[in-house]
Amino acid sequence: MILFFHQVRIPGISRLMNRDSIPDSMLLLTGTAGSGKSIYCRQFFLEGINHGDYCIYVSSTLTDKQYRSQFNSISEIDLNNNSKFINPYYYKDIDPSKKLSITVDEIRGIITEIKNSSNKKRPGRFDIKPEISKNKDNGPEGSSMLLIVDSLTHLLAIFGEKAVETFVTDIYYLLKMFEVEAIFTLTTSSSNEYETNRLSSIFDGILEIKLEERNQTFTRNIRLLSIKGLHHNPTWIRFDITSEGSLTFGEHLHSLVCYLCKDPIFDVPVMYSDLPFHSSHLDIYMKLAGAYGFHIVEVGLASEVINANFFFVDIVGLSDPSYSVTKQREKIENLNNLIISCDAFNQDDKKIILPTGDGMVIGFLLNPELPIQLSIQLHQKLRDYNAEKSNGDVIGVRIGLNSGSVFTVNDVKNNQNYWGPGIILARRIMDMGNNLHILIADILAEALIALKDEYKTSIKSIGTYQVKHGQSIKLYSAFSKDFGNPEIPARKDF
């Protein structure tokens, strides 16, 4: 049988890279303990044997009997003729420090012998014992040589880091000379990252297995993280281990996707609020979140910017624990009814209405007068309403007005919602006030004063206030004998 030194398959390669084979490579297979590295190697071995490859299996954890036992599906003759098991620990009468170099020598001897027997018949090709060829589906034309070292972790424990590095390096150059496909396994843990990094630099590529447990069910995924000389997008592929110990590969799993750009993340992701980002995209996301409001983390990016004139109102003292829930609800409903009955509310103006629990925010999109008009009308209606009520039923309100931008976003139910600096500042202004205060941001107050003389007498500057996050705002208060609160609101610490 003629064996060629050329491209070799690794299990699942068609899923991992969307191609049938890769050039001869020495790959490092990493994963946590129990992730399935040895079973993957077993599959690599079985597929190789089945394809007519000659396989060398190096392991310091198996005895010869255990080795034969795990490949009992292969006849004893085929196993003897087409594979070689080496346990470096079992070399007798050898200085332990030299056992790995002896292993390299033995591997070199096997490969050379096969190469020489191949050259006798057809230069440049292997000739392996003819018994094998009769078992092969694909015939001898695609055959090669495989090397499995399972595992480096155990070798490291026995022989030490320096000896194993030398071993891996020697094998690397040996395999390059003879074009042999190889997989070495290494168990990864948080304590051996340094060793993993050092060793991985010697290999042509890295295969990575991850084992996850969800609802007491284990899932295994594998990806070809990198491979020298080939560009590809590493993608996690799910695989299962059948009861017979063979592997079945599933569909592509999405690798981590950047929350901002929605493209897969192939390098190390940056996490924020459990969301993955490309490292270069987190800053952009944070800038957008800062501008559009941080709840875009839950609802997604804003899609629209709207300028509106905001009326923000809440009921003073509604959270008083002496009020029953029924009483609180009554007050909210009555306030809503009073607002709805105001002419300014019913003006033909596009508006945004958002309930806030103990009040509401209304954004008038066109007419900047409507927030102040609504405030005045509401105060007049409240005066009449409260005149007939006992102390416990009186509704006190505070109002904040502002003009500014808001952004269209989706809420958690995928309904359209609004958020942004226009609403945020209106709320903060309202928070500065007490009962009956109608406080107005300078941008809106000054526009109103410039608009009509009546506002010049009713809207008064009350100075600069500091609101949350050190933001300073020049405030105005609207009042007369019929509405508003002429008292200067107390400055609050934030």
Place this chain on the structure above:
Amino acid sequence: MSKCIAFHSYKGGTGKTTIASNFAALLAKKGYNVFLLDLDVYAPSMQSYFKKEPKKWINDYLYSNAELDDILLDLTPTISEKNYDGAKNKNHGNGKLWVAFSNSKKEEIYKLEGGTGGGGGGAGKQDTSKIQLLRRFILLREHLISQYDADYIIIDTSPGIRYWSINALAVADTLFLTLKMGDLDIEGTRKMADEIYGSFTKFGAKSYLLLNRVDGYCVPLESFDTKRLSSSASTTGNTKAGTTITPATTNLTDNTHSISSERSGLPTSREHGYSEVIQTLSNNVRMNVISAIPCYCDIQFSRREYLTALEHPGHPFASKVEELIKSMEAI
């Protein structure tokens, strides 16, 4: 290391496009690989400076109807074309100037504003197509850096707080907030900086005030002696009927600046009383002034748009743009 610079303003007419276009052209002349993007999507005008018609627009790219190659115009020859006086501009090094324009057709503007045409959401739902456009815009920047090896990406943004101006500012790492010397502009700039700039600077962007038209110089174009006036970054003098005129210069220090003027009977910012206003604005918005560019009547009242820095390299405006480049390079 690529740098992405956005020219923004509170309102239109501050000279963003003029400065951005000249800025990009001079950067390319200095040997950089420069990409100038017209993101003033609601009122694009950059095309009038270059007088070239693209086959595809930024709009097409955002809607995935074009690739980057389709929308980028290689206008490198522009920076080497002959001057009005027959002198040849020098393109130092291997600088390249690429420009992508926004489509000014009203239906294209409506489409971008409304986010339609990309399979967006229905009534009452968020228009997700706009988010797709934003993602495409982020991809554009990524590809200019990774595939086109951009040294500089210059973005001419829409003024004010609008969807596309915020998006443009978010992807940039340096922001030039351009304003004219007028109460409305100054006050609007202050409010806008308060509202949104903090979010950008908090996460790594550097922002600066860029003062435009700080002084007036009604100087006939012919009086600029392009042979004697170098376009170096030093303070420029120009000659008019034997009188030496030195435009206002801006001294920049950390969060402090002053506008001083060695002048010959010309009004200055100080005289207009704007110096203190600008100082206060700078302190309030915590932005330094990167440059102060005087108003030049020949540019202001020209009936056509052109790249002054290329056509008249001796013009003091060109010197000011070079000063701006030097200041930017020092950031």
